Structures are given as structure tokens and as C-alpha cells.
């Protein structure tokens with residue numbers, strides 16, 4: 405389907421959908437409507453359970469799938485080859501991904517194969533003819549920059565999904581999946597994962613409730629209060645980066661731009677100032693509750709609930725209340 409706005413996803417996370425799928429579809433859908441192009445959703449590998457129904461709701465015109473045994477864990481060399489062949493066949497107007505770790509190794513290389521531009525950390529896309537104005541976050545989320553991408557070709561954009569609120573404009577029937585054939589027989593993956601990172605137990609990214617501690621806790625032994633409150637609320641414990649840098653907790657706990665991008669229902673930030681790089685990992689929470697002794701702390705600009713006070717005095721009380 406030539407000239408389409410193509411959203412490419414893979415995997416399955418919360419809600420039976422690939423991570424960030426609805427946010428990227430929402431952004432891509434409004435772009436497609438504004439330029440009069442079709443919205444196409446391409447999935448790589450096994451398709452997540454909720455894709456066909458979600459495609460209908462977001463006004464997707466065609467649901468494509470490239471499935472091949474070699475795509476099982478979405479290795480980058482194979483994925484880039486599959487996407488390059490897809491773009492050659494379909495000539496999309498633009499390809500949009502959800503920005504996550506794997507996208508960083510796929511999107512720029514796809515753009516290089518297509519001899520086109522790539523923009524990462526995208527928050528908005530507007531188009532006029534062959535010219536795209538692509539807004540992206542810069543300096544760790546402190547500011548925005550607009551890139552003008554002009555000329556023929558298929559630009560590639562990695563969308564910062566947590567910065568977007570998905571708006572679902574249509575209600576439609578589930579779509580039938582169309583399989584797209586590509587030849588991956590000659591690709592051999594150059595990166596061999598000898599031992600995958602151990603991610604035992606539940607993931608912070610999937611948690612409905614997160615209690616995070618920051619430098620305001622003062623000392624490593626006080627982090628236990630964060631764990632206790634998280635446990636009492638049936639949630640998970642997170643941390644700001646300085647606590648990871650200091651070795652108080654391992655990096656699986658770090659929330660933020662260079663840590664985990666989370667989207668809980670409730671995010672409790674304790675002794676955290678609210679730096680933009682931290683908010684990049686929790687700003688999409690349904691509600692933020694903050695405890696900080698500085699009433700001017702930036703975190704209160706994001707918080708729906710706030711307590712100005714000493715975390716070390718408040719936490720034991722909150723733990724007691726949550727347990728009872």
C-alpha cells in the first residue's frame with residue numbers, strides 16, 4: 405500500500421498489545437487523516453492477541469504481518485532486512501516505531517538502508533506534501549526540537565510513546581491480517597546473545613503501583629521504607645538515578661530516561677525533586693503522589709497529591725496506614 409503511514413510494532417505487553425502501540429497509532433492516525441493517507445499497522449513476528457481488534461478501533465486500513473522463524477526474538481539484523489524489503493515493496497510515506505531499547509538498534513539502521521532521515525524521541529509529526537515537520541524531545545526531555553525532513557523517500561521516526569496520550573477516534577470491526585512475504589534466508593544475525601539479562605519476577609514497567617525513593621531519603625538504610633510501603637500497597641519499589649549510581653539499588657529499579665519507562669496507575673515519589681530525566685520515566689502515570697520537604701520542588705507541578713514534609717517521619721506512618 406504505497407504512500408501509507410506505517411506503524412511498526414512487535415511483541416506483547418500489558419493489555420495484549422505491543423508496548424506503546426496505542427500511543428503510536430494515535431499519533432500516526434491523526435497524521436494519516438491530516439494528509440489523506442492510509443494508516444497501516446505492520447507487526448513483526450508472532451502477533452499480539454489484541455492487535456486485530458485494536459486496529460479496527462484506530463481506523464487502520466490494513467494490518468500487515470511479517471512472520472518468520474528468524475524473527476522470533478526480533479534480532480536487529482533480521483528485523484532491518486525484513487523492514488528494508490517491506491519498504492521496497494510498499495513504499496510507505498513514513499515508518500513509525502515506539503521508541504524502546506530494540507528500536508535504537510533498528511530504526512537508524514533502517515533509515516540508512518532506505519537512504520532517508522531518522523528522528524528519535526518523536527512527540528509530534530506534521531506533514532505538508534513531501535515535507536515532514538517532526539518534533540522530538542532533546543536534552544533529556546528538557547526541550548523540544550523540530551526537524552524538517554524534506555524530499556522523496558521514507559523517513560523513519562521513533563515515537564516517545566510515554567509522552568503521548570492515546571486518543572482513539574473511531575470504532576471499527578477487527579481487521580483481517582495480511583501476511584507480507586520477505587526473503588530472510590540470506591541474513592545471519594551478527595549479534596549472538598550469550599546470556600540474556602536476568603529479569604526475574606514482575607517488571608517495573610508492568611507495575612500498577614510504584615513507590616520510588618530519591619536522594620531525599622538521605623541514607624541507604626532508609627530505602628527499606630520504600631520497599632515496605634511498596635509491599636504494603638501491593639506495588640513495586642523504584643528509585644531515581646542517584647540511588648542506582650550510589651549502589652543503593654540495582655539498575656532494574658531506576659525510573660527515567662536512562663532507566664525504566666513506566667506507566668502505573670499510581671506513582672509515589674518520595675524525596676525526588678522531579679528532574680525532567682526522572683519524569684520521562686513516570687510522567688505518564690495516571691496519578692503521581694509526591695512527598696518532599698521542599699514545597700517548591702518541581703515534582704509538585706506533576707503531582708495530583710502532595711505532602712510537604714520529612715519523608716523519614718511520614719513513611720513509617722504511611723506504611724502503618726497501608727498495612728492496616
Ligand SMILES: Cc1cc2nc3c(=O)[nH]c(=O)nc-3n(C[C@H](O)[C@H](O)[C@H](O)COP(=O)(O)OP(=O)(O)OC[C@H]3O[C@@H](n4cnc5c(N)ncnc54)[C@H](O)[C@@H]3O)c2cc1C
Nearest residue numbers: 618619620644645660661662663675676677681682697715
Ligand atoms: C542524560 C541524563 C540522564 C538521566 N537519567 C535519569 C534517569 O533515568 N532517572 C533519574 O532519576 N535521573 C536521571 N538523571 C538525573 C536527573 O537529572 C536528576 O539528577 C535526578 O533525577 C535527581 O534525583 P533525585 O530527585 O533523587 O535527587 P535530587 O534532585 O537531589 O532531589 C532530592 C529531593 O529530595 C528532597 N528531600 C531532601 N530531604 C528530604 C526529606 N527528608 N524528606 C522529603 N524530601 C526530601 C529535596 O527537597 C529534593 O527535592 C539523568 C541525568 C542526565 C543528564
